[in-house]
């Protein structure tokens with residue numbers, strides 16, 4: 001994804017959350033920990049209670065617990081993936097595909113692809 005697209009997405013969500021005065025939560029990484037957090041928040045938080053953004057370097061979660069099957073050829077690599085677009089409700093969790101380059105939890109900021117994101121970081 002281009003930096004301009006990421007910036008546009010983030011800007012849209014940031015403006016929305018500023019207008020509603022709701023907390024902004026940034027989840028770094030869509031692995032077991034990050035994805036579970038996103039899905040739990042998606043399920044338990046009513047709409048417009050928080051702006052949730054998950055950023056991860058791929059647009060899918062790779063089920064490492066299935067990798068032994070991929071290794072021996074009984075499962076295709078594609079089937080071990082869960083695409084975030086299929087399980088995340090985009091009206092509740094915004095997903096950004098990018099690599100996180102810097103994290104500054106003390107300043108509540110992280111950087112991905114040259115774009116700074118100011119949020120509560122998980």
Ligand SMILES: Cc1cc2nc3c(=O)[nH]c(=O)nc-3n(C[C@H](O)[C@H](O)[C@H](O)COP(=O)(O)OP(=O)(O)OC[C@H]3O[C@@H](n4cnc5c(N)ncnc54)[C@H](O)[C@@H]3O)c2cc1C
Pocket residue numbers: 028029030031032033034055056057058060061062064065066067068098099100101
């Ligand atoms: C082959 C294998 C089999 C396993 N089997 C089991 C099992 O049977 N049972 C069990 O309990 N555990 C198992 N584990 C361990 C389990 O996978 C890990 O404990 C678990 O994945 C850790 O979760 P996590 O969310 O911390 O990290 P991960 O699940 O690794 O998630 C990290 C996420 O962050 C993303 N990411 C990383 N760096 C960046 C970056 N700079 N910018 C953006 N995104 C980034 C990654 O793409 C990934 O989506 C296995 C591990 C392996 C490798």
